[in-house]
Amino acid sequence: MTTFAQAANFVSMHQSAHRIALSLSSGSSGYTFDTKVGFKEQYAPTGVTGCAIGFGTGGCAFPGGGSLSLPEFTGFQMQNQEFKIFIPAGTRSFLFSGYAAQGTQSAFVLRYGKEPTRVAALSGSEYQAAQTGERIDSSFTRLVNEDVDHFVVHDGGGTLRFVGGQLDANRSSTDQGKWLYVRQLSGSALYDYQGALDVDMPKYAAGYAKISWTTSAFPDPVDAASPGGGGGTTNPPVTGTTVTTSVLSTTGQPLRLDITMTQSATEVAANPQISTWVAARIPANGLFYTTDVWFFRKVDGWAQLVLPFPETVAYSSLGTNATSLKFTPSLDLTDTDLRAFNVEVYFGYKTSTGAFVSKGKIWPQ
Structure with a gap:
């Protein structure tokens, strides 16, 4: 059975919860926090309830005035070997x-606008x-x-600086938004990441x-980047076969997915027969694991793959095939619990006569 590993798997830094301090209430000495996930909510210039990072839209303890602070990750929270940060226009x-x-x-290797090619x-x-x-x-x-590709290495002194400086001496700014891709090539996971973007506010809002x-x-x-190098392989999808995913559960409930496969x-x-697999990937982190760990969801619980018997961890094994399967x-675990460990969910299938096909990551989208 081919593994679920993809050609590259860059985790968005913005898909982790970002806490923003709200203004102190009258008579209070302690801050309360607003939490946002996803770039759209984290950095919206207008129309956001509460406090949008970097913008004084109402209620911000530290409005920022054009400085967009990135989420800060400590310990095991952002120990992905591949991650990405969106650098907006302006x-x-x-x-x-x-x-x-x-x-x-x-x-580490970094590249702006596309995935880096270096993997060794x-x-x-x-x-x-x-x-x-x-x-x-x-x-x-x-x-x-x-x-x-741009290489960044640790000099042994503690702090590792990835990026710094202005676009140019004239205070110019980027004309379009692109992702910055970061891949760790060697070494132990870092303890934390932090950073900030300084933007031209009108150009950014536009x-x-x-x-x-x-x-x-x-x-x-x-993500419109061109494909880059990376570890792992996956079989090409069968022409005409699609997989769509939506969330059935509500906030605070264990995450429940609705996966529809159409052929x-x-x-x-x-x-006439088909087997399917639902797998959760926990990225390597500083808590327990030094490499990525995969768990497979069966109908009655979680299991780990024992080769050479992949059918033992299938979500459905050799079931009757149909043009639409659900x-x-x-x-x-809840959405919040899973995101705290940057868990990702993958889906794959194997027909009675075909090879295994990975449909890649289905959550979070």
């Missing part, structure tokens, strides 16, 4: 850093060259203007209004 400067234990080595660890000479050639103060302008959003409950800008009559006639797995 960005004038970008600061982004992390923290690693002193005396350790870690290497740096050689000793490449690591040394990246370390001695570091120019953080001009790294943001080089990321935007140079369509190449660009925000033109963004195409994902259809998830917590929208991010549509052509020709495909069904050629494959699966409604409950994942036992």
